[in-house]
Amino acid sequence: MSEDCDDEKVLALLDDEYARAILTATSAEPMSAQTLSERCDASVTTIYRRIDRLKECDLVEEQLQPQPDGNHYKVYASRLESFSVSFEDGEMRADITRAEAEEDVADRFTRMWQDL
Amino acid sequence: MTSLLYWGEVVVAVASVVLGLVIGYQAYRGFRRNDSRSMQYLSLGLIFLTAVPFTLSFVGTLVINFQPDLANLERYLLAASRTIQLVGLGFITYSLYEKP
DSSP states (O other): OOTTOOHHHHHHHHTSHHHHHHHHHHHHSOBOHHHHHHHTTOOHHHHHHHHHHHHHTTSEEEEEEOOTTSOOEEEEEEOEEEEEEEEETTEEEEEEEEOOOOOOHHHHHHHHHHHO | OHHHHHHHHHHHHHHHHHHHHHHHHHHHHHHHHHTOHHHHHHHHHHHHHTHHHHHHHHHHHHHHHHOGGGTTHHHHHHHHHHHHHHHHHHHHHHHHHSOO
16 A cells, blocks of 8 residues: 555545546456456546555556567556445545556566566 | 386476476566566576476486486486576576566
């Protein structure tokens, strides 16, 4: 969880129609910004802007989609499983459940080796 | 006792080949997925260092067991294995200095 993203920021983000549409669509399968633009009926610029904000809150992760021809492209996958708010005993409590980050072994290996 | 030692060696050799191939394969996937040249050399290096020499010496030993008159080949096989391992280490060293 990033420090510069508190519960209120997540709430505000969820209030945004496009951010919700991105999270909904990418909860099923990773998608490119281009596909998201069509699914959510928004410009690619809008999609990228929302994705940036979602990434800041660690709600969406970027993945590289390998292609046989070498022209890999970026796809985005939702990491948000659930967000719940409860009001109890004079307090507001927000709970975020994120999907387990699943880094591919080969990607981790590459990162480790290149960081040497 | 000798046969137990022999089978122990076989198991170790096969396990080394399998593990070498697994790591080499993951390095190869890293190269494909991230367009990483250094991972390409690393995967080649790992396979040259592990799977190839083990397979070579294993097959060589097997051949010599069945064809004892080829026993003098053993030295050359050993030399070849060592050379391939050196090439593998060379690849790995190069991959360390090669830009991603």
